[in-house]
Amino acid sequence: MNKESSEDFEVFCQPCDQGDIRFPAYGYCTDCEEHLCESCFNTHKRPKPLRHHRLLDKDSMPKSLKRTVTKSHATAQSLTKPCLTHIQETIKFYCDDHEALLCSVCVTLEHPTSLCSVKYIPDISGQFVNSREYKDIIECMHSIAEQCEQITADLKQMIVKSNDSLSDVISEIKTSRRVINKRLDELQKIAEESANALKTENIAILKSSETTCEDITRVLKASSDSLKQLNTSKEADMLFIDMKSAMKVINENETLISQLEQTTSNVKEYHFKPNKAILTFVEKVGDMGTLTEIDIKWIHSHKGAINVKTAEDEEMCWITGMVLLNPSRLIITDNRNYAIKLVNIDRKIIISQLQLDTQLWDITSINKDQVAVTLPDQQLIKFVSMSSDKLIEEHKLKVDGDCYGLYCYQEKLIVSFQNCAKLEILDLKGSTLVSVAKFYDENIFNSPDYVKANSSSIYVSDSGEEEVIELNWNGEVVGRYQSFGYPQGLDFLENGSICVSDSKEERCNVQCISHDCREGEIVLKKNSFTLMQSVGVKQIVCCIFLQAVLMKVMPILFKSSNLTM
Incomplete structure (x- = not known):
């Protein structure tokens, strides 16, 4: 041709x-x-x-x-x-x-x-100039640099507090020393050297962490500046190559950041506890006193959004449950993506995702390292543990119905069922202790979504009955509150009252009701987000982190919460 x-x-x-x-x-x-x-x-x-x-x-x-x-x-x-x-x-x-x-x-x-x-x-390569991936890498580098700055700042405060406490220890040691025999001079010296050694160790930890953070920041800045220059000059090939290389740097530095965070567990606050026996039994005692450790809680504010959508997700996230295991670890249930996700609140990232083969609904903590989730379609309660920041699937309990709401109180599981409209109290082995469906031959529930309990009462949000129902531990109804359109997520406030989300589309608010379910008030309104004077800062956080507030009301409350999709 x-x-x-x-x-x-x-x-x-x-x-x-x-x-x-x-x-x-x-x-x-x-x-x-x-x-x-x-x-x-x-x-x-x-x-x-x-x-x-x-x-x-x-x-x-x-x-x-x-x-x-x-x-x-x-x-x-x-x-x-x-x-x-x-x-x-x-x-x-x-x-x-x-x-x-x-x-x-x-x-x-x-x-x-x-x-x-x-x-x-x-x-x-041409498609990567000013691309979303390029922007994400730059943002990720900036985030890691900010984390380094935050770790250094927090660690400095903790070291100051720890060293101040050790200074007080030394002062107490000297005060105690003045009333005892001179033959304890050697013991005093040992005690002071022990405290000073801890101070030296703290300083070494701080210097090491500062050096690491400075190195990370320097490397990230150099890489970030290079990427920005290549992006500005539209050198697409080199930009693509350096971006891919930068991802490895990011992963390595994220590991270093995680290791730095773990070093804080080695920083303690100390108090000197004198040995009272030393005053009367000087000849018999073997030490001058003991140093007791008190963990210094690493507390700093969490600002900004947390994107809970991952590469494994095929659908838009639909968070139907969440539980805070500790101040920095949040576990959420993503109903549409069949996933349980572990969120590092400090770093604002998903650090572990456990993929299931069915939809899941509510979640509750069993202990500091274990949670349980409900799988309605399979009529199962699945137990999941957290070990070394990994979610690990454990055993499961078969239940009699499509289980939705779940709450663990004093080693008892309170479970709500929608298909048979009932509530059951189980032990941790799955044996039924109490089953509640009727009250004087009348159905109590219509569509019980979520449950919470304290020492005296069990509270159930029933979207079908459009009310919150209070029961005692014998399963008897003792109170109802009906000023709702579609009540779902609920949780306790510090004063014993209950915060409840009303996710009916035309309402979309959060209400605070009294513990006896007799009165209530709206504390978070649709669009306006007006908070009543009676609600404190901790209560506001509780309102935002309601387990099922992320339903129809989800897009509205996300504007004020720490989660995005």
Whole structure:
């Protein structure tokens, strides 16, 4: 077929084209920088001079002659970063499957195009200039740098407090020392040296942490500045390469940040406890006193949004339950994505995700390391533990119905069921202690969604009855509050009252009702978010973190909460 033929191809064999014959391209040689037909492709590596040439198949080859020529010439100078494995080669390709930057040798030996999705960097790099991924990396670097600053600032305050307490210890040691015999001089010296050694250790911890944070900040700033410069100059290839390299730096630094956070557990507050026996039994005692440790709580404010959507999620997040295991670890249930997620509140990231095969609803804490969740469709309660910031699936309990609301109180599980409209109290082995469905032959519940309990009462939000129902531990109804449209998530405030979310679309508010369910008031209104004077700061946080407030009212309350999707 000659060039004047009415049939033509967008990408054709360039060697054959030189002989006035045009065939469709079947592959591409990266060394010759030419497209090849099937015949040329299959015979290309037979001659000895061509045996080491790298070939791309039809799926991986550049898709147009014009782009190939201009791109290869235009980027010949920019593709200069050497391959870490093959120093003599430059990085030209990227493997989507393994998220790896590759040279031609890497493609041939480790990532063949028949097995991996290999892309030629000049073909894809242009889309990364000012891309979402570029912005996310810059933002992530900025976030890590801020975390370093926060860790250093918090650690300084903790060290000051710890050292102040140790200074008080030394003062108390000296005060105690003045009333005892001089023969305890040696014991006094030992006690002071012990306190000073702890101060020295604190200073060493601070210096080490400061040095690490400074190193991380310096590396991130250099990388960030480089990315910004490349992005401004639109050097797409180098930007792409440095962005992918930066992700590894980010991951390494995130690990260092996690290790730095763990070092705070070594910083203690100390108090000196004199040995009273020393005053009357000087000859018999073996020490001057003991140093008692008190953990210094690392408390700082949590500002900004936490994005709870992950790469594994296929649907928009629908958070139907949450529990705070400790001040920095929040566990949430994502109903639509069948997932339990562990949130690091300090770092504002998801650090572990446990994927299930069914929808889940509510969650409650069993102890400091274990939670339980309800799986309505499978009529199961599943227990999950947290170990080393990983969610681990444990045993499960089979229950009699589609379980929704769940709360653990003094090793008893209170469970609400919607299909049979009942409430049960179980022990942790699944045995039924109390079952409640009727009151004087009348149904108590219609659609019980969530439950909470204290020493005297059990509270149930029933969206079908449009009320909150109070029962005693014998299952008898002792109170009702009905000023709702669609009550769901509920939790206790410090004064014993109950905070309840009303997620009916035209209402969308949060109400605070008395413990006897006789009166209540709206404390968070739709759009206005007006908070009554009677609600304190801690109560506001409780209102925002209601377990099921993230239903129809979710988009509204998210504007004031710490979670985004």
